[in-house]
Amino acid sequence: MEPFWERVRAQAMSGEGIGREDAIAVLSLGNDALWRLLDVSDSVRRRFKGDGIRLCSIVNAKSGLCSEDCSFCAQSRRSTAGIGNYPLLSGEEIFREAAAAKGRGAREFSIVASGLAMRDREELTRVGDAVDRIRTELGLETCVSLGTLPKSDVEYLLSRGLRSVHHNLETSRSFFPKVCTTHDYEEDVEAVRAAKAAGAWVCCGGIFGLGESPEDRVELALTLRDLGVDSIPVNFLNPVPGTPLEGRGDLSPMDCLRIIAMLRLTNPTREIIVCGGREVNLRDLQALMFAAGATGTMVGNYLTTAGRAAEEDLRMLRDLGLAPRS
16 A cells, blocks of 8 residues: 555645546545545645635525525425525625624635526625625625626626635536436536636535445546636535435545545645535544645534534634634
């Protein structure tokens, strides 16, 4: 195994990242090799990102009412989950949520709206006004997750002070038809390219534990590398009653750490932000996500599920000798 470890460390530390076969091998490592893996992934994280941790927070600004049939999502048209359905929040409501996020220690605040795309101009203007106010009055970096935005809409939001556009691919191109049938994978890829072309910082990742194979996980990681995304949000399935994936729970905490490490080693210079499902899937091993290569996490609640108290996350960082980035 020594040639493997030497090759993986060298390729990741160079910034190039490991290739497909080594990435699949990382996901296949036994638990007895996990600590050596974490030594490598932690070294790569420190090499490129240091010990500052990005904290972000979101608001579910428009809930439910979605035309898409994504199997994991409580807001999809296939879901019978008992969640709130409501139209886009007012600018004042969005601002209040941003102020609360700042109080939790978040550096970045994202406005998230359900649906394939935000095509209503009044809604887009309302989001733009909120972005401008949050940036100028609170000093937070702003992000939006509004579906498949065209380049022109991204440019408009950037003119209002937006920094980031979030749009997940969710899984590999190969596995995507088993997750969603109401739009094509290429539509998501084109949305990522449009955001990049407009000049936005692009946050794009996926969700693990949907039933995908290790090969699918690596395919997604390499697609993200090819697209040159800036930040990779990592979600682990938290199966919501009433969704098609209700009852699925395939991931162990060790699996989650291997996935984070694989993403770090394939994308060594990128941000890796661990988001939804970490409490359910990593459980008592949450602190090890940073050794696995995470450079950030989401604080507060998620779209339709609750997170843990921000004070616990801030204490975790202090205990690890890490600190939120200012």
